Amino acid sequence: MERVNVLDFTTGKLELTTSVQERYLSDLIDYFAFKNEAEMILREKNPLIYKVYEMAYSGPGALSYAITEIEPGKVGNEYYFTKGHFHSKAAAEVYIVLSGEGILMMENRSGNTRTLNMFKGAVLYVDPEYAHRSINTGNEKLVFLAVYQSDAGHDYESIKERGFSYIVVDEEGPKIVKNPRSTKK
Numbered sequence: 001m002e003r004v005n006v007l008d009f010t011t012g013k014l015e016l017t018t019s020v021q022e023r024y025l026s027d028l029i030d031y032f033a034f035k036n037e038a039e040m041i042l043r044e045k046n047p048l049i050y051k052v053y054e055m056a057y058s059g060p061g062a063l064s065y066a067i068t069e070i071e072p073g074k075v076g077n078e079y080y081f082t083k084g085h086f087h088s089k090a091a092a093e094v095y096i097v098l099s100g101e102g103i104l105m106m107e108n109r110s111g112n113t114r115t116l117n118m119f120k121g122a123v124l125y126v127d128p129e130y131a132h133r134s135i136n137t138g139n140e141k142l143v144f145l146a147v148y149q150s151d152a153g154h155d156y157e158s159i160k161e162r163g164f165s166y167i168v169v170d171e172e173g174p175k176i177v178k179n180p181r182s183t184k185k
């Protein structure tokens with residue numbers, strides 16, 4: 001018998017991983033809408049924003065999967081999020097939310113935006129042509145499993161350059177508003 005990978009539903013931990021990535025505020029300075037606020041925080045500390053536990057497979061037709069854990073928190077009034085990326089080739093992705101609350105922000109290259117609520121048990125389909133960012137709007141960690149084509153590729157540059165058109169801020173609760181840093185009209 002081969003060893004089976006096990007997901008702990010309570011902690012979101014995977015027993016077997018091929019990589020674990022940690023993203024700190026300093027890694028995301030070009031992504032948050034309120035850069036001055038981010039720089040102010042960075043003068044005192046460099047908080048962990050999210051962690052990705054990946055199990056990657058390679059070869060023709062391979063799929064990979066990852067658990068992402070986004071910490072609760074804000075920069076200014078913008079909630080913590082993942083960088084967000086387009087896939088380098090047309091490839092869809094499926095998310096299953098294990099715990100927490102958030103919003104999945106998706107935007108295609110023409111600027112069409114779609115949003116989906118993230119909550120325990122939500123099963124979400126990410127369209128191939130849409131950049132996707134997960135945003136933790138709750139007080140707990142937002143934890144989800146993602147399954148994607150191994151050769152999908154992560155294009156972060158477009159997001160870094162122009163930003164998503166919309167961001168999610170805390171205005172007595174989560175609110176989707178225009179991104180003041182978006183370079184798109």
Ligand code: M6P
Binds near residue numbers: 085093132146
């Ligand atoms: C999900 C998947 C991964 C991705 C991770 C973090 O687990 O979409 O491919 O790496 O979220 O998102 P990002 O790469 O945008 O930081």
Ligand code: ZN
Binds near residue numbers: 086087
């Ligand atoms: Zn992806």
